[in-house]
Amino acid sequence: MAILGLACVSIHGPAAARSPRARPIIDIHVHASSRDRDRPVAVCPGDQEITFNAVDPRDAYYPAKASSCANPIYSPLTSDELRRGTIAALLRNNARHAVLTGRPEVVALWRKGYEALFIPAGDPGSSTPAQLDRLRSLIASRAVDVIFEVGFQYQGKRADNPALEPFWALAEQRDIPVGIHLGESVPGGAREPGPNAFRPSLTTPFQLEDVLRKHPRLRVYVCHYGSPLVDEMIAMLYFYPNLYVDISANDWNSPRAQFYDHLKRMVDAGFSKRILFGSDQTAFPQGIDLAVPSVAAAPFLNAAQKRDISYNNAARFLRLSPAQIAADHRPLRP
């Protein structure tokens, strides 16, 4: 996610987009975040020209230096505004389901009154016995139906690290879908202060090889499709038919030409049935309003491919029932 620095502007999202004939979507990647701040965070949308700037190592660093664009968008100031803004953006884009991850108590708060919309998710953090015990009980109580966003890359660990093996064994044994982050972090991330174990080299989709071989019944989606390592991802999708990818964040926050190039290459390679729509809404509800039309307007996708990416693939991956799928295609009551 290409987050910029801080600024003082309020949110003005695009106008409501939902029409009575809008087709359903599933957002596979939403974060229930808590964000109470004095000033908003800015981000560059991918439909503008984004420049990732050079930063001289002798100069002081602040995130706004790393990238620039003409008209950034800004995060809400409060957790409540973020929650309400996200729900409104999902509903006006006719999202019928959104996989929602975060701390269990925050996910529960967001789901209150929106239990049909939000599929609860969570992330173990790592693979210690205590963390796995906690995850087991969350799965048993249905507080977690999907495990994401697994962030081993942020911890400087490969997915096939032997210490993580019990985690993959648990996910396979419980038959629970897993979303793992393989992709970019923030631009200029190497200059971010504090502990920073993230490594771009740990984006490689090939690190999932041994995991998928050892656990052939796993249902895994790679968040951000291992961007920008599309060729490696295509090799993995070809060989492991249980593997999916999501296009979250890339679909609104990456330079649009780059995202379209990536998406087209995966579709041209034959994988339109394995790509899941997501927003990676973390701090910017407006991202949902940008992500949905970026797929709808992709000039190289036909209508069936757009439907697959926006809804059908996730319905298959999440094993929604035929009755649920039929209900999702009926108009929402006002």
Ligand SMILES: [Zn+2]
């Ligand atoms: Zn995410």
